[in-house]
Amino acid sequence: MVAKKHGCPILLFFKLLLHFAISTASSIHQFATISIQPPIIHDLVEDQTRNFLVEVGFDETKFSSRNLSNSLLRLELKSLHPEVANVDQRFYTMNMSKGNLRDGQIIYQLNTSVTGRLLGKTAIQVHLTSTNENFDLQHEFMEMPQHFEHEHQTALDLWVIRNPNWQKYDKIFVGVLVLVISIANILMGCEIDLNMVFETIKKPIAPAIGFTTQFFIMPLLAYAIAHLGLASKGLYSFALGLFVTGCAPGGGASNFWTILLNGNANLSVTMTFLSTLLSIVMIPLWMNLLGYQFLRGYNQQTTVRVPYHKICSSLVMLIIPLLIGVWIAKWKPSWGAKARKILRPFIIFVVVFLIVFGTITNTYMFRLMTWPALTAGLLLPLCGFMFGCFISILLRQPPPNVTAIAIETGVQNTGIAIMLLKFSFQEPDADISALLPVIVACSTPLPLLFGYVIHKIIKCARNSTQTARVDVEYVAEKDGIDTPKKISISLGSTQLDHTQSRPLIKNSRLPSFFSGSGLPDPNEATEEEMEYVSRVLEQVLTPGVIPD
Known part of the structure; x- marks a missing residue:
């Protein structure tokens, strides 16, 4: 035992x-x-x-x-x-x-x-x-x-x-921000062609995809990232800032990036315009469904309510300037033309203003910066681009539409998000949560710049395999008046007769319009006539070849 x-x-x-x-x-x-x-x-x-x-x-x-x-x-x-x-x-x-x-x-x-x-x-x-x-x-x-x-x-x-001494600078920043965004919305409205918007809406599939990704996919993505990456660590104010940013409409910079990446500019402008109008309904809706969860304290007696009245009044203040711009474009086209010239430089100014002036007046943000906040701010636009792109491809959209929808989904109007947070919520939620739109604004160009570099590389590689083109100047005579003209001709694109090393346009009859008095006016000639002229000029530009 x-x-x-x-x-x-x-x-x-x-x-x-x-x-x-x-x-x-x-x-x-x-x-x-x-x-x-x-x-x-x-x-x-x-x-x-x-x-x-x-x-x-x-x-x-x-x-x-x-x-x-x-x-x-x-x-x-x-x-x-x-x-x-x-x-x-x-x-x-x-x-x-x-x-x-x-x-x-x-x-x-x-x-x-x-x-x-x-x-x-x-x-x-x-x-x-x-x-x-x-x-x-x-x-x-x-x-x-x-x-x-x-x-x-x-x-x-x-x-x-924060110390009250710093709060006065913050109020100045918010006031200037409201003014700058209002001006930007007026300029954006001047670029809106309502006829083009209605034409785009007549083919509703692409705008419907953009609406779905902008106001359903992005808020849900923002909620998931905020809940898992921020709220789970007790960073509720950061989570609030990220969620409001995800619910914001598309930013004006999306139109610039869409043009830069050869997307459908008309679709991009239409989606930006419509998302800004619809934000007055969708942002309060999402705050009521999910956003209220991030307004909390550590005591059950703490009650923080969603300031719906302030949110709606802020959005109305932004939509009115947009409609003013649309009115200017419709009834004062000369003013609208001048406004369109300064729109893109002004949007760049707004982005720089948000980052520089916002950083100067909110230096506390550097002390609040954490790795979870940085990671969440980078993930939101990146996931937006990816989901917008994949959903558009799955729904068989042409490449220009895919580009426009992806960019419109990922580029948020961070200025509106910052203004809503600063204007609508009480401290310290307003100050802490405003850090996330700033991080998103700084992170958004990174994947777009990467995509632009890849786009340029592919374009250069494609051009190197395609035939080169040159501009040929000639004189066209009409009614006794000589007019200088220019035509773009592809080099080396002619099929050759290998037995004689000559372009295969032998035995072509000379059209009646080609009487030796000069080449036809491209604005008046038929497609057949211009095709013949192009083929003749290709022979001239081929060394050692005598045209028939």
Whole structure:
């Protein structure tokens, strides 16, 4: 028979001691209550200190029956994000013999303070720990954190806001931003040709694909990235900024990129115009369906409502300038022509303004920058381009439409997103969430520039395998007047008769229009006549060949 092995007696002693501490802690937690006054602080300014009260109560009958009047308890105050705010002292020893009796409860009160460090949201959690007076209270020996049914009720919901001295510069930035975007929308409206828009809508498949990817795929993508990459880490304000950016309409820069990459410019302009108009409905809709989840604090008493009124009023302020531009293009075409000349340079100015002036007035963004925020800001436009491209290809759209839809899906109007966040939401959500549209604005050109380089390489390679073309100048005579003309001719494209090394246009009859008085006017000649002239000129341009 094998004898039973006994463990180390010292280890058994410590296990017994630990079990005793756990039992004591559990028994205390059964009749202990913790409250914080005030439970919410949402206006703590950076580098300022605020006092708050922690109150621990015990049922008098249970407390006395367990003979705990001379015991020592310890409170631990811990910040979830020490870089945002931190308590001035973390551990406090409670001598229960000094508690006060009130309404059948033994009350222990503790006045302490918290200091704001950095713009953001956090919580100060309070944990009750039982200990033995013979142990060193400076260490977390055998500490047992409290597990209440609603532990979040024992946390101080804390928001740290920016210094008011910086807020005035922020208001200037928002005011100038509204003005700049309004001007940009007027110029964009001047470029809208309603006849072209109606012609594009007559073939509704491509605009319908663009609407689906813009207002269904992008918000869902933004929600997935925000939920998995940001909200899961407690970065709710960042998640809000990314989601609002994903719900924003297409940006004016999409038209520029579409032209640069040989896409369907008319389709791009139409989708930008329609998405801007429809955003007044779609953005509030998505905020009601999903966006509200990112407006939260760390205390159940915290209620943050979606500011639908401010969102709608902001969008109306942006749509009115767009309609003014459309009116100018319709009734003042000369003004519209001048406006169209400065549209693209002005859009570039808007992007530079957002990045440069926004960075100067919001230097705090550099301190808030995190890898999850950078990754999410890069993924959103990249996924938008990919989904827009793949869906268009699956639905058998021609290449120019694929390019336009992909770009329109991935290029968001980050200016509108920043303005909505700054104008509609309260601090610190407004300031923190505005970082994500800035990251998206900086990340968007990267895949587009990469695509442009690939496009140019393919184009150059294709041109090198195709026949070269030259412009041939000649004089056309009509009614006794000599007129200089130019025609583009392909070199080396003629099929040769290898037996005679001559182009295969021998025995061609001379058309009646070619009477020796000069070549025909390309604007008046028929296709047959111009084809004949081209073939004759090709022989002339082929060394050693005499035309028939």
